[in-house]
Amino acid sequence: MQSKSSKNSAESPKEMTEYYKHLSLFWTDIIHLMSSKPQALTSIGPMRAFAANSKKIAVELIEINENLVGFNQYITEYYKQLSNAWGIAQKKVNLKVPKIPQDTEQIEAMKRIWIDIFDNDFTELFDSKKFGENYGNLVSKELELTKHWGNITNVILQSVNLPSKEEIDEVYNEIHSLKKRVSKLELELKKEKRKNAK
C-alpha cells in the first residue's frame, strides 16, 4: 500500500482519483460481501437497501470531487474573462473621460459613455468563441454535478422503495406517447367529420 500510494502521489489527479475510487470500491464491496448475510435478516428494512447501494454513493462522491476540479477551473476562467473585459472597458472610459465630471450634464455624458463602452465590450466578449466554449464547459460541469447529486438521491429513494428519476421518466415518456397517439386520433377524427359534413 505504501509503495502504491507513493507511486500515485507522482501521478496525475485523474489517476489519483481512479486509485482512490478503486480503493473505496474494494473496501465497500468486501465489507458488503462480508456483512450481507447477517443483514439479510432485516431485508425489508430501509438500512438493508441503503447498505446494498451505499457503494454507489461513495463512487458518486469521488466523481463529484473530480468534477468540482473541472468546475472550479471553468468558473475561474469565466470570472477572469469578465474581469479582463471590465479592466479594458474601464481603461477606454478613462481615456474618453479624463476629468472628474463637475456638473449634471457632464455626469450624464460620462454615464452614457460608460454604459456604451461597457455594453459594447461585454457584448463582444459574450459573442466570442472563447467565452462560448468556456461557458459551454462550465454548464457541462454543472450538469455533471447535478447528475451525481441525482444519482445519490436515487440511492436514498430506492432505500425507501420510491421510484428513481429514470423510473419516473419512463412513466412520463409512456404517458407522453399515449397522449400523443390519442390526440392524433382525435384530430384525425375531427378532420374526417368536417370533410364528411361538407
Add this chain to the structure above:
Amino acid sequence: MQNESRIDPKIIEEILKFSKNVIDAPKLVAAPDEINLEVTPHEVVQKIDKTRLLHYKPIIETKHKTPLLISYALINRFHILDIHPQKSWVRNLLEQGFEVYMLDWGTPTSMDKYLDFDDYVNGYLDSSVEYIKNQSSTEKISLQGYCTGATIATAYTALHPESVKNYIATAPVIDGWKDTTVISNLAKHMDVDKMVDTIGNMPPEFMYYCFSVLKPFEQGIEKYVKFFKNIDDKKYVDNFLRVEKWLGDTPPIPGELFKQWIKDIYQENLLIQNKMYVGEELIDLKKIDMPMFTQVAVGDHLVSPECSMPLHYAVGSDDKTLKIYPTGHVGMIASSLSQKKVLPEMGTWLAERS
C-alpha cells in the same frame, strides 16, 4: 475647500431627488403582482393539456372573413402582444376589423419534458387551426408567428399549406448560423443532450441568465435608474412595470422541444436547408406558397435580422413582402412605432388578402 466649492449644487439636488424617488416609489407605484396583463377581453375556447386557445371579443364589427391565429414565442408569455390598451397588438388588429385568436402555450411541468416540435406543430397548433376552421366555416386561416412562435408557425405552414391562407412571420428564428446575437453564441456551445437528460425542461432561471448577458449595463443598471428618475410619470411607470412583469414571467421550455430547437436551428441549422424533420415529416420551405409577410427589426438583439430574413427568400410564395423597421425585438410589437407603422402596414396587407 477649493474642490468642494467647485461641485455643482445641481448634482446634490439630483442625488437628493433620486433618493426621494426611491423612498416614494412604493407609495406611487403598483406592485408588479397587482398589474393585470390580460387587458383585452377574451374567452378560452379550447384547452389541450396546458395550452389554451384564446378568442378575443370583437371591438368593432368583423370586416374580414379570414380569422387570424397568433402563435406566440416559447420564451416569456403572450401578454406582450396585449401589454397595454394603447400598445396592444391584439387590440389594434381588432380595431382594424380582424377576428383574432391567440395560442397560449401555457406553463409546462416536469411531466411535459417529452413534448417536442411534433406535439407543438402537428398537435397544439394544428388542433387550434382545426378548431378555428370549424367555428368560422372557412377552409383556411391567416397565421402569424412571433419569434420562436414563428419557427413553429413556419414548420406548420410548410407542412399544412392547405390550411393557411396568409402567413405573417414577425422576427422569426430561422437561420441559426447567420444569427449574430449573444444567444446564438451560447446556444452553439451548449451540450443540449446532456442538459435535457440531466434537468429535463429548460428552467426559467437559465433563460434569465441568457437574457442578462444582452446589453447588460443598459438593461441591468440604466433601465432601473431611468425608472426611479421618472417615478412621477404615470404613463412611463405603468408601461415600464408591465414590460418588467412580462420579462419576469417565462415558463420552462419542454426538454425535447428545447433540444430540437437548439440542435436543428442553432447548431446544425437544418430548417433553412430544408433538412429539418418534425415528427416523421421533412420541412420544405418551398411548400410555403401562399402570400407571406415578413417583419424584422434592425435593432433586434434577440433575433438578428440576418437570422430572420432568409425565410423571405427561401419560401415558394410569389406574393411576398419583407418589411424592415428601425426598432428592436419588443419595440416591433409593443411600442408607439408598432401602433403607428408596423400594425397599419400589416393590417393593410392582410385586409387585401382576407
